[in-house]
Amino acid sequence: MDPVSQGALGAALPQSLARAEHTGLAMLCGIAGGMAPDLDVLIRSSNDPLLFLEYHRQFTHSLVFIPVGALMVGFTLWAVFGRRRAWSFRETYVFSLLGYATHALLDACTSYGTLLFWPFSDQRFAWNNVSIIDPLLTLPLIGLIILSRFRRRRWPAALGMLWVVAYLSAGVVARDAAEDVGRKIARSRGHDPLVVEAKPSFANLLLWKTIYRQGNDYFVDAVRLGREPVIYPGSTVPALDLRRDLPWLQANSLQARDVERFRWFSMGYLALDPRFPDQVMDIRYSMLPNEILPLWSIQLDKGAQGSQHVRYRVSRERGPDTFQRLWRMIRGLPLKDTPGDSPAGLGGAQLPVND
Structure with a gap:
């Protein structure tokens, strides 16, 4: 902490x-x-x-x-x-x-x-x-x-x-409750993931980021706990596949080893940034819990020599209404859709989740 x-x-x-x-x-x-x-x-x-x-x-x-x-x-x-x-x-x-x-x-x-x-x-x-x-x-x-x-x-x-x-x-109780809601979200989509993880958003135990993997894709949503939990649908991104996403990356190169180091650090939650095809992002952290916009990522260089490391990138980018949106989500209030404010273009509609 x-x-x-x-x-x-x-x-x-x-x-x-x-x-x-x-x-x-x-x-x-x-x-x-x-x-x-x-x-x-x-x-x-x-x-x-x-x-x-x-x-x-x-x-x-x-x-x-x-x-x-x-x-x-x-x-x-x-x-x-x-x-x-x-x-x-x-x-x-x-x-x-x-x-x-x-x-x-x-x-x-x-x-x-x-x-x-x-x-x-x-x-x-x-x-x-x-x-x-x-x-x-x-x-x-x-x-x-x-x-x-x-x-x-x-x-x-x-x-x-x-x-x-x-x-x-x-x-712990709130995390387990958020994971339970995350499993309901997955089932509502016809998914049956092995693991659903919930991570607390900034400075509270009410609003959680849920992540699960179905097939080759990660699904990220936000869950606001309460008597009637509220979800804010988020984004979907393909899990990192080196052969598909970075076919030019040589398996024995220093950059390839750096990707595996970053995979270990992020506990496997890696994806290619949809905005930057040369950046691999850790999807666990974002300014808003229903987004996949990363707080940190690594940047690869296709033209780099075999002995060159990747670059580590930290992003604090946020829109002028980011904290206002976060506060509304913490309170369980609906959000106004703002197309294009995340890689998937999802603004975060409010949906009730019932047992």
Whole structure:
């Protein structure tokens, strides 16, 4: 998740266990420990644009690395601040350990993918029960850890932990409900997919993006949960087929290997961007949940030499009414059709889904 959420949760756990006089130390060490694993974003290469995708949420997020990462955080805090202030190294380390331990598990609750069991497995865990940024989760937690610090009491931080557990549990229930609606959408089209996945949209647990594959095509829709769930029909795009979509790509080329690296990162959710025939996109993320307009993709070069990497592209393109449309979808309101606002030209009609 975002660094603020990670730091807040990292502070809450050690604060909820610390003695009254150590709530400030627990808060500081927990924030540092909770945020430290994301320092892996500094692992980059100007020659290999996909290197950071391999290392972000990799070894620093592994469960077996927690004691090591926490030791690095705890020793740094103790060496820079602690010796002059007579901090106990043991307590500094334990508080950092508790904060560090929260990070990977919270990240695994998002849809990005986290390598919890590296180096024993390269499986990316994504439980899809909370958005990468969700103020409804984070703001109450921040208030409670601040209260715990200035009241010098453990109970506000403990209450914050309970809030996080309750919110993430609600996300699991909502995810399962959205997947159930997604299966109904598929059946209404005469489809019977093996897997339907639901991923939360930005900053809420009401509006979800559903994705399933039928034959060679991905189907993307948005589901707004409620007493009577509402769907916003979305887009369809063929799953990436290298022979069909990129017949010129040599199997042993560096670009071909980069495509497979990107496939691993995206958990297989790849398609050729309908707007750009040289770009392969990750369809899991989009500004609006019923769209396939990607937030990131890779660009290939037909004329490139065998030793040239692909280019990594990040897109923040959005229309002037994107957030207005998102807000209407969160509220379950109908949308005005705007032809051409997505690759499939679908504006998002509102349809009720009944049992």
